[in-house]
Amino acid sequence: MDLFENAFQGKRVLVTGDTGFKGSWMCIWLKNLGAEVFGYALPPKTDKDNFVTTNLAKKMVHQDGDIRDLESMKAFFQKVKPEIVFHMAAQPLVLHSYQNPVETFSTNVMGTVHLFECVRETPSVRVVINVTSDKCYDNKEWVWGYRENDPMGGKDPYSASKGCAELVFSSYWHSFFQKPGSPAMASGRAGNVIGGGDWAENRIIPDVFRAVESNTTLLVRNPRATRPWQFVLEPVYGYMKLAEKLLANPQKYSGGWNFGPLDNNNYSVADLLNQVKIKVKLQTSYQEGSDNPHEAHLLKLDISKAVSILKWQPLLNFQKTVDFTINGYMAEIQGNKNLFEARVAQIEAYASHCNKDTTV
Numbered sequence: 379m380d381l382f383e384n385a386f387q388g389k390r391v392l393v394t395g396d397t398g399f400k401g402s403w404m405c406i407w408l409k410n411l412g413a414e415v416f417g418y419a420l421p422p423k424t425d426k427d428n429f430v431t432t433n434l435a436k437k438m439v440h441q442d443g444d445i446r447d448l449e450s451m452k453a454f455f456q457k458v459k460p461e462i463v464f465h466m467a468a469q470p471l472v473l474h475s476y477q478n479p480v481e482t483f484s485t486n487v488m489g490t491v492h493l494f495e496c497v498r499e500t501p502s503v504r505v506v507i508n509v510t511s512d513k514c515y516d517n518k519e520w521v522w523g524y525r526e527n528d529p530m531g532g533k534d535p536y537s538a539s540k541g542c543a544e545l546v547f548s549s550y551w552h553s554f555f556q557k558p559g560s561p562a563m564a565s566g567r568a569g570n571v572i573g574g575g576d577w578a579e580n581r582i583i584p585d586v587f588r589a590v591e592s593n594t595t596l597l598v599r600n601p602r603a604t605r606p607w608q609f610v611l612e613p614v615y616g617y618m619k620l621a622e623k624l625l626a627n628p629q630k631y632s633g634g635w636n637f638g639p640l641d642n643n644n645y646s647v648a649d650l651l652n653q654v655k656i657k658v659k660l661q662t663s664y665q666e667g668s669d670n671p672h673e674a675h676l677l678k679l680d681i682s683k684a685v686s687i688l689k690w691q692p693l694l695n696f697q698k699t700v701d702f703t704i705n706g707y708m709a710e711i712q713g714n715k716n717l718f719e720a721r722v723a724q725i726e727a728y729a730s731h732c733n734k735d736t737t738v
């Protein structure tokens with residue numbers, strides 16, 4: 379089922395960060411829609427990464443490269459001549475950003491500058507989607523959702539780097555891409571996502587499945603923290619819908635877009651673990667209190683713009699979000715030999731929810 383009106387069939391699409399969690403899922407989806415897919419990123423970190431276990435390197439053209447290296451990235455753009463670019467390469471972890479602020483700012487800010495420099499010098503590019511984060515907003519820790527025209531901010535280095543990446547996007551767009559015939563561009567802001575194939579450190583769901591796999595007890599420090607849980611394909615669907623629309627109508631769809639969950643998907647870590655335990659044997663031990671550095675506690679996105687103008691909306695409710703996630707991890711843990719096909723099957727199952735009223 380093609381949710382994108384055939385927009386990607388035969389198109390040359392470049393994904394930066396294709397070896398990462400979201401990037402690898404997007405590349406599988408794009409391949410399944412008949413796109414010619416190219417990727418530029420650092421090598422995968424472990425053999426468990428989705429990019430490795432799905433054998434993506436054999437199904438697309440990937441180049442190991444650093445977005446902080448402008449000349450190397452430019453050469454790749456000039457070689458592959460992409461029509462559509464999704465920029466997802468980033469240092470995406472808040473805790474890591476406290477230990478490595480220079481790496482975080484140089485990757486997320488200068489890496490984005492380099493991306494737009496490459497776009498400026500590559501006439502084949504028609505559409506660019508810049509992926510940032512819900513953390514790009516100046517977070518006032520209030521109950522209301524942020525709108526696309528709220529001010530940028532960020533207290534910790536990661537959040538500030540994503541606020542800066544938004545300013546870079548806006549500056550390049552206003553300064554260099556206003557003439558007729560310029561590529562169309564937009565920025566996508568989404569929150570935490572979950573799904574099979576993510577084994578990053580210090581994220582609750584990877585920690586859950588590490589405990590399941592090794593049959594050990596999961597130590598839970600923040601059971602009452604609520605998060606807007608979202609399946610990985612929800613924002614990926616949003617970024618791709620945005621690209622489809624920008625190809626057809628650059629004026630109407632340029633700018634910033636939020637891709638968050640519906641309000642009723644804010645559940646606590648304890649709710650999430652209880653939902654996982656319905657299907658999977660998991661032992662937990664709660665030890666409240668944490669000496670971790672500051673992380674935003676209350677952060678909501680207002681998704682009215684994407685729902686009303688883009689006609690995008692989350693397709694899965696909380697139970698389905700957790701079920702899709704469990705199925706994705708268990709396929710791997712139980713030794714499914716063809717994880718690429720398993721991911722494609724999940725993409726098809728996800729897309730089939732498009733016309734069903736399942737989110738409420």
Ligand SMILES: NC(=O)c1ccc[n+]([C@@H]2O[C@H](COP(=O)([O-])OP(=O)(O)OC[C@H]3O[C@@H](n4cnc5c(N)ncnc54)[C@H](O)[C@@H]3O)[C@@H](O)[C@H]2O)c1
Nearest residue numbers: 395397398399400419420444445467468470511569570571
């Ligand atoms: N996963 C989430 O919950 C989440 C939430 C909000 C926003 N995001 C954003 O979505 C995007 C993708 O995140 P993810 O979860 O897939 O992260 P990930 O860590 O799984 O993947 C990051 C990708 O970026 C690449 N990368 C990192 N530094 C690089 C560099 N210097 N040069 C080239 N490539 C580099 C990595 O190799 C990898 O391919 C990021 O921009 C992230 O900030 C993610």
